[in-house]
Amino acid sequence: MGKRILVVSRLTQEKTVRGIALMNRPTDDIKTDQTVWSHWQRFMEQEPERPAIVHWVAGEEPFRWNWGALGKNAAFYAARLKKAGVKRGDVCALVIRHHKNFYPIYMAISMLGALPAVLAYPNPRLHPDKFRQGIEGMARRSGLNWVLTEKELESIIRPVLSGAGSTIRDLFFPLEWVNEEKAVSDVAHPEVRPEEACLLQHSSGTTGLQKAVVLSHRAVLEHVRRYGEAIQITRDDRVVNWLPLYHDMGLIAAFYVPLTLGIPIVYLNPFEWVLAPAILLEAISREKATLAWLPNFAYNLMADRVADEDLEGVRLDSIRMLVNCSEPVRAESQERFFRRFAPLGLKREALMASYAMAETAFAATQTVPGAEAKRLWIDRNEIAKGNIVVVKEGAGASRVCVSSGRPISGCELRIVDAQGKDLPGGRVGEIAIRSVSLFDGYRNNPEQTEAVLKNGWYFSGDYGFVRDGEYYVIGRKKDIIIVAGKNIYPEDIEDAIGQVKDVLPGRVVAFGIEDPASGTEQICVVLETGLPVGADQNALRRRVRECGMAIDLTIARVYLASPRWLIKSSAGKPSRSANKDRALAELQHS
């Protein structure tokens, strides 16, 4: 009886808070004993006219998919893939640019009980050999079985098929396939158990050695339900997204969560957005979008680079949540964005934050809808000692930290020391996470798995603290550089630069520095060179930057040093943090 009263009062409270939202809660329809495909299939069969995906192309009328048309097209692609040999459990890599048929192709893979894995389409500056090596590495590590791509990449990818140890059986070019509307009734969704694999996404990692995270249907569906509840999603929501789908924030938050709940998404071309960020605001305004996820740099880019001329008629009143995620959340970026767009109807309480990673499907924490993410000013000197001492707003020698919110349901967090022991409140430590949507380990990678997964807890390598139940992420254990939401390992840069003419082998250190203007990090390198005094140092700097380009990285600063300048750690390797401090203090860069 007591329990019943409690439930009723909770419902009444929710009714009051969210009006009709209670009757409109799509998360109640998630069945974690089924598959993701079976959820999509229900919309395809029972609500064929319901809007599913708005495929946005700048300067053109968007293409609108409803669930019925998506279903028919997915069935067509599934029939072709099945005939070509794709089976339940196979991993199908997708390397396809922004195209309206990408979505039914993706869903077709799921229909067959196979695992879709979206990979980045190569940027033209990436050397073809590097891209091929990346695919080779991923094929071995992630166990890719098929590659679905565009004709243009055939000559680059095909040689991988005959490479030693390759698991890839064939390449397909599904954008070339023409749907002749023939009956495709022979394709049925196989009996897939909820604990079987649903998808494969890549976490950060060295090119070709990306860590593959496989998520089960149950893990994805648990996350869809629980994260949907955390953001109080309703059928009136509409998601807008420009994030690439090889990124967990694009794939899980802005694709799986809404689509599995039957909520429409407006999907922009990531390449177009970065060239003309105003298109996101235009799409929000025209499609009355309510939700979007953005890495921190996007706030700066839009605040600084969108001209008034591109905002004519644009209104942002419809937005109820813009979730800052996947880079450290910077208060200054949020503020700058708010000041720029408040006149267009942007609400302050829409500025939210989340802490998320591929290993937990997506979100571990989320701030509360309807309230701006909390900020705390903490003493800089104390934080260096691992203590959290809150000071007055804007006090000298303080650092402002933005909350990423509380753990979502089914997720627990701890702050631990170097030995993995719990730290008391007010101390900074590594964040460890346990979740119902936790991955089982990196595919074919027991060493990396063992390093981060212990007794059911995932050790994130991120540093943070908890206060009043809310988590604040403030740094990283490893030297990973995060540029515009992309995790970069300094080792990759150092290995590549070590090959450049006139650079002393092994005498390179790469590190990131905060760039407040862009709201993200910039890559810097310091290297030792044997070039005599008076030699063309600028030519060397240019070779270094060009070397960065070949691995698709922009090196913002190059510091040149004489032999034996770099400080070595006790292990005999150049120490990144010590050399970063010394380079910034002593050396000139270009």
Place this chain on the structure above:
Amino acid sequence: MISDRLKRVILTELQLDEFSLEDSTIADTVPGWDSLSHTRIITAVEAEYGIHFKTVEVIRLKNVGDLQALVDRKLA
């Protein structure tokens, strides 16, 4: 043919002392010119000439020659 004025704006923005820019040069072959610095370069070009490019015009640019042609059209 890329004008010295346009070339100077681009190279200044990229902090390059010298780099050959032809009509057919694409951004991805110029050190430092990536998608993030692209919007910065476009803003600098707009400021230099006192002109404004539309979103779609920016997206459709294929190479530096296209950018020069767009600038010329705006000034005409």
